[in-house]
Amino acid sequence: MRIDFSPVLARLDYLLSGLSLTVMVSLAAIVLSFAIGVLVATSRISRYRTVRILAAGYIDLFRNTPFLVQLFFLYFGLPEIGIPTEPVTTGILALSLTAAAGNAEIVRSGIETVPRGVVEAGRSYGLSALQVYRYVILPIALRVAWRPLGNAFVNLVLTTSILSTITVNDLTGNANNISSETFKPFEVYLVVLVIYCAVTFTVSAVVNAVYALFFARMAERPVIRGQAA
Amino acid sequence: MHFADGEVTAILGPSGAGKSTLIRCINCLEAISGGDIVVNGKSVREKRAMLDIQKQTSMVFQHFNLYPHLTALQNITLAPIKVLRKNKADVEAQARGLLDMVGLASKGDRHPAELSGGEQQRVGICRALAMNPQHLLLDEVTSAIDPEMTAEVLRVIEELAGTGTTLILVTHEIEFARRIADKVAFMEGGKLVAHSDAETFFNHQSEERISRFVDKMKH
Amino acid sequence: MYEMYQNVDFTLADLDLLWRGLQWTLLVWSASMVLGIGLGFVLGLVAHARVPVLSQLVTVFVETFRNSPLLVQLFLVFYGLPLVTPFSPGPAEAAIFTVAINTAAFTVVNLVAALDALPRGQWQAAGAFGLSYGQTMRYIVLPQAIRTALPPTMNLAVSQLQTTSLVSIIGVADLTRVGTMLYTRTLKPFLIWPAIGLIYFILAKILSVLAARVERRLQTKNSWFQAAA
16 A cells, blocks of 8 residues: 555644644643652651651552553542543543652652752751752752653653543544544554654753753762762 | 850861861751750750751851852852841842952852862851851861862951851861960860860970870871 | 343453463563564664664664654554555554564663763773674673663563553553453452552562562672672
């Protein structure tokens, strides 16, 4: 059979409307998963043992089960306990919860790189534990975590495609519709593949720009002579 | 041992004598295991007094410990704004004044990584001074700096002596201590071995062991 | 008669179903890991050797498959290939092929990073002893690079286990597919999805333990290697 892109290109508008939903869902989930991730990372190093264990369990659970299973559980399971579900919001929720687990690990390893002395300096001038965390530890940790977080954001964008399985009309969902309408699956999915690449390259570019803007001036570690540790 | 207001006390002694631990206890950075330290009538053993004591005592660290994500100016203004709840514009004006005093007026917008060791430590001193502390604690502030840059840091400290701020400095710079200290405390093995006027300590030392140590440190 | 159609109870046959699902999951996973890591290894060498045109092609391949969703890749292979090529893979073949290609793309990145991390001096030293490119690669560079690339590649393999759940969407009767079958028959999402998730969780834990063991053996070997050198 001949390769023919024209039926796909004729429906480009429809495809791009799916893209706009993909972008919307991605942005929402990136923001939410970042917030939840920081929260879980903070809980992970809490002074309370129970909080630490709960956070560790959350991370372990979400990182070691398939996203598809998590999604089906939430989408089909929540109505069982009286919470009605709707594809887009459930999708954003599931994506945020799962990505937050990964983000939490990344942020936590960032926190571990914060030099003790800097934390001590904050405490020494009377900053409260919360203020030290908010103004000293987190900003330093986020610089270290930023690039890995960027990879996680790219991964999240790719994962949004799975929401099509619960009838979300995102880029992949609309591609499925076009595919069954035109019988041109190869052309449709090839175009979609390229669009996803464009989206993730954009995400990477934004991540790098943010890094250059906010974090670049902090060197890996201030150069200190004679520091043994 | 008593540290009088406005006095400069140098704490000397071999490594591991507990000098740094002592001033870290004064600053409530480390819990005290025995005995007591009273700052302006408040004991470091009392949890509630901690914030008050930390407001009155400011520490300058051996390894600077500047916040790497903030500019020199922001390093100085963070605690006054967040802890003393001062007006941001006022604190910034004060910080610029301090930077000017230590000869870094043009470098307020640099990050620590863009400054030399000596410059970083001078910012560290400004950061401590911006809290308007009654007591300034200096923990081996020149030992992590290249020798050619220690002079600029010592000059700043020398200017502070006699301004009414109590200085307590842990140091290995014997000559410097002799020049600016009013009192000298000598520590060894976690114990205070001698505490006297600087004049008596350096010129009329009765303990053979201490004068040997001082002689050795001179070279 | 009604019960025959509305069979909401679980039977022993369901356990058998789960067992077969588990086998499919493990088959797809192991086959695609072996093929994918093998292919990634070869392509990584090509990319590192900077062969004109070929290396650039590998880069394009790697970037495309890392930056697009596996689900779309699956659709492209399973629905698309039969219409434009003589190949019409069944669900399992398409699944193994696609997960393998996806894994290969990530493996290339790991290997190239490990190869690039080796000091230039090693090549120069080998050249000074008169070793050819192939000999240097075979006896000096690769043994070290593989040690570096293995831990991230094992992590990749462990996490790809979760990813294989997507093959259920093109009809492979893996664990997730069995979950869907049981769910549509019994309508007990609150029971079935956690159960399926638990099986994946246990599998992931077993694989992590195995990976950690391999890594530890590698490290002891490494220290022996360094002590001898």
